[in-house]
Amino acid sequence: MEVLIVTGLSGAGKSNAMNYLEDMGYYCIDNMPPALLESFLALESQNKINLKKAAFIMDIRGGEFFKDFERVLGELKNENKPYKVLFLEATDEALVRRF
DSSP: OEEEEEEESTTSSHHHHHHHHHHTTOEEETTOOHHHHHHHHHHHHTTSOOOSEEEEEOOGGGGGGGGGHHHHHHHHHHTTOOOEEEEEOOOHHHHHHHO
8 A cells, every 4th residue: 555644844735735635536534643544554554444645744733642753654665664754834925814
């Protein structure tokens, strides 16, 4: 499964990115706690789901859950499970216009 983790600054367009990714055929989960990513990916290895591409929106909204982010990425790397991280940001001017 192709795994894409989308994160970034508040207001940078993560929700818009998720909409585009869904249009591109990704199965998307918004506000995914990083610790649950391992369990979700285990479903595929157990042949309980069959997805080609999945995107997970993870950010500070997860509060306490977000502290697992680095650990989970490290475990994916150690297990040779490929993933990509898309970090979105926006200029101060763009954020002022949005809010």
